[in-house]
Amino acid sequence: MIIRGYRPEDLRDLYRICVQTGNGSGGDATALYRDPDLLGHIFAAPYGVLEPALAFVAEDQAGVGGYCLGALDTRAFERRLEADWWPSLRLRYPEPDPADRDRWTADELAAYSIHHPWLIDEDLVAIYPSHLHIDLLPRLQGGGNGRRLMAEQLAALREGGSTGVHWHVNAENQRAVGFYRHLGFTDLYADRTRYIFGTKLP
Secondary structure, eight states: OEEEEOOGGGHHHHHHHHHHTOSTTSSOOGGGOSSTTHHHHHHTHHHHHHOGGGEEEEEETTEEEEEEEEESSHHHHHHHIIIIIHHHHHHHSOOOOGGGGGGOOHHHHHHHHHHSOOOOOHHHHHHOOEEEEEEEOGGGSSTTHHHHHHHHHHHHHHHTTOSEEEEEEETTOHHHHHHHHHTTOEEEEEOSSEEEEEEEOO
C-alpha cells in the first residue's frame, strides 16, 4: 500500500469509499441510498475539490481503498462550502418536508443536511481549528495503514500552521473509537450518537 496526494481523477473513489464505509458501524451503506453519491457530497468530495492539498489517498494493487481528508481552517471551509459547494446541490436535492420527518428515507436525511449543514461549535474550533475525515475499506484496515494515513494528514496540517485538529466518530463504530484511543488521541466529547476526538499540533 502507498499513500499519496489526491488527484482530480480520484474523485469517484472518494464517493465510492464514502458510501462503502458509511453506515453507523463503518460498513457498507450502499443499500441504504437510492443515490449512492449523497454521502460523498457531504463528507468526502468537497475536500478533494476545495482543499486538495490536505487530501490523501491509500492505494494498493486493487486501486484506491482509503482516504484522509482535511480542512485547515474549519470556519473558512464552512464559508467556502456555503459559497461554492452547497448551492448547486440544493438545487439538485430538494429539502424534504419537515412534516414527514419521522418517515424520511436515508436520502432525505442526507438532503436535509445539504440544506442545513452542521456547523462546528465555537468552543471546539477555538482549540482545534482544523478537522479531518478518514475512511478505509476493509481490505486496508489493520496493519498500521490507518496510523500511516493519519500521520500523513497530521504532518500536513502541522506544516500548514494548524494548532489542533478534531474529528467525529459515529457511536456505533466502536472499532474506530478503540483505534483512536489506542493511538492516544483525546476524547473531547461523547453522547449516544457520536464521539469527538482531537489532538493538539504544537
